[in-house]
Amino acid sequence: MENYLPHIAYDSVIFGFSGERLKILLLEYHNTGWLALPGGFVKQDENLDDAVHRGLQERTGLDKIYLEQFHTFGNVNRHQPEVMKTILEASAFSLTEYALLLDRFISVGYYALIDYEKVKPQPDALSDSIDWYFVDELPPLIFKHEEIVQKALASLQFNLDRKLVGMNLLPSKFTMKELQQVYEAILGEKLRRTTFQRKMLSLGILERHEKRFNGKAHKAPYLYSFRASSFAIDR
Amino acid sequence: MENYLPHIAYDSVIFGFSGERLKILLLEYHNTGWLALPGGFVKQDENLDDAVHRGLQERTGLDKIYLEQFHTFGNVNRHQPEVMKTILEASAFSLTEYALLLDRFISVGYYALIDYEKVKPQPDALSDSIDWYFVDELPPLIFKHEEIVQKALASLQFNLDRKLVGMNLLPSKFTMKELQQVYEAILGEKLRRTTFQRKMLSLGILERHEKRFNGKAHKAPYLYSFRASSFAIDR
DNA sequence: ACAAAAGTGTTACGGTTACACCCATGC
DNA sequence: GCATGGGTGTAACCGTAACACTTTTGT
Numbered sequence A, B: 001m002e003n004y005l006p007h008i009a010y011d012s013v014i015f016g017f018s019g020e021r022l023k024i025l026l027l028e029y030h031n032t033g034w035l036a037l038p039g040g041f042v043k044q045d046e047n048l049d050d051a052v053h054r055g056l057q058e059r060t061g062l063d064k065i066y067l068e069q070f071h072t073f074g075n076v077n078r079h080q081p082e083v084m085k086t087i088l089e090a091s092a093f094s095l096t097e098y099a100l101l102l103d104r105f106i107s108v109g110y111y112a113l114i115d116y117e118k119v120k121p122q123p124d125a126l127s128d129s130i131d132w133y134f135v136d137e138l139p140p141l142i143f144k145h146e147e148i149v150q151k152a153l154a155s156l157q158f159n160l161d162r163k164l165v166g167m168n169l170l171p172s173k174f175t176m177k178e179l180q181q182v183y184e185a186i187l188g189e190k191l192r193r194t195t196f197q198r199k200m201l202s203l204g205i206l207e208r209h210e211k212r213f214n215g216k217a218h219k220a221p222y223l224y225s226f227r228a229s230s231f232a233i234d235r
Numbered sequence C: 001a002c003a004a005a006a007g008t009g010t011t012a013c014g015g016t017t018a019c020a021c022c023c024a025t026g027c
Numbered sequence D: 001g002c003a004t005g006g007g008t009g010t011a012a013c014c015g016t017a018a019c020a021c022t023t024t025t026g027t
Helices: A048-060 A081-090 A145-163 A176-187 A193-202 B048-060 B081-090 B145-163 B176-187 B193-202
Strands: A004-017 A022-029 A039-043 A066-073 A106-113 A127-134 A206-211 A222-226 B004-017 B022-029 B039-043 B066-073 B106-113 B127-134 B206-211 B222-226
Touching: A004 A048, A004 A145, A004 A176, A004 B004, A039 A048, A048 A066, A048 A106, A066 A145, A066 B066, A106 A145, A145 A176, A176 A193, A176 A222, B004 B048, B004 B145, B004 B176, B039 B048, B048 B066, B048 B106, B066 B145, B106 B145, B145 B176, B176 B193, B176 B222
Parallel strands: A004 A106, B004 B106
Antiparallel strands: A004 A022, A004 A039, A022 A127, A066 A106, A206 A222, B004 B022, B004 B039, B022 B127, B066 B106, B206 B222
16 A cells, blocks of 8 residues: 555446436445445545556456546545445455555546446455446445535536547447437436537548347438547547 | 545635736745645544635635535546655655645645635745736646636536536626626636626516716626625525 | 717528428438 | 337527627727
């Protein structure tokens, strides 16, 4: 632990799209049933952004992840040493060795957008499991992480059109309907089919491919992909 | 120093409007001529936001300041211990007592909008002077603070319409022309007079008061103020 | 009366909305 | 052929742009 910066952490809100609704990854701490956002710490000589990428890589196995920093949380009332103490004890971690985890932390919030199908979440040393939960039906979280999720979602909604970010939640080829469902899931409202289609096409960033025949008794939709030039990940 | 959180700092970009152009406050360190953004540290049991307000209050004398957090800077290459060492030595500060200032810091960036006329900037213990500089003619800054200024400005531009934030740079009563000049200074472009006027009025947040006679040989402009309900400072 | 700046009316334009219609697909 | 969902054409609508015009002020 001594090669990490004290008092500084990050929390990540990892969004995925299950085909209908927006989900995020939550981890469950050993023997407590407590749920929280995946987070982590920054090494002494590591860039903040790199620390977050490292943590996400470990937990999702994904290498290139669309990441966006959205807010830094620095209120004193987020400090709950009893809760952290219980977590460490439940995992049989040495309280003396990890004492500095009981200190106050200022936490930088990031959100990530990933392809739900591509990830097999991996729990870390402190947690039993890591799993997907619907954003609009969140269970109670510790450390006031609900607030972080809400702010991440608001930020994602706000950036949706500006940064054309929806693509990162889908596989490389997708139908217009799937893209619309992503937008609807993020914005929490229904959009008009024809308007949405024309707006997306008018942006000039979509490439049309072959149709996808799904055996249904109706016209087969075209598959689209985003042009490389309008790529969202720009590390 | 030991009652402050190590490794955590904030930097503030304090915007003011001089009547024509946008300015920010920079401080000059003792005996070096080096310029930097006003920054500070967070006490052990102090909210991050409160720390920034405290620092701004000390330097500007203002009590209620419009503040917005915009980004947290955590790259390793921002760490320049030699520069900080020179600054401390130039001020004859004890290197042993203030050794932890030589450590790496992660810095939370805030921007503030204040009424240029109301503030009498006060230098702090490390600095000779604190003064206004045009944002579009910045001198070289230490600690890569140019990057922070650029990001603050981009964020301000981005939030300008959404949060109706321009008002915080003006006294409580102002003319439409003054408001337009603020917008033009922030956006860095000329706006159309009639369009701007109608857009602002159509928002329904301006209250019209008496005219301001300035002795010029032309029609006197109305004074406007923002309605209390659309107040920008919401602490 | 005149110049300068503030305020308003009118039309044109461009993007979004609403709704209709056509097209493709499998039963 | 028909039901279903995908794709496109068209006119209405709305906010902004462009520009002309009127109003107010001090010299």
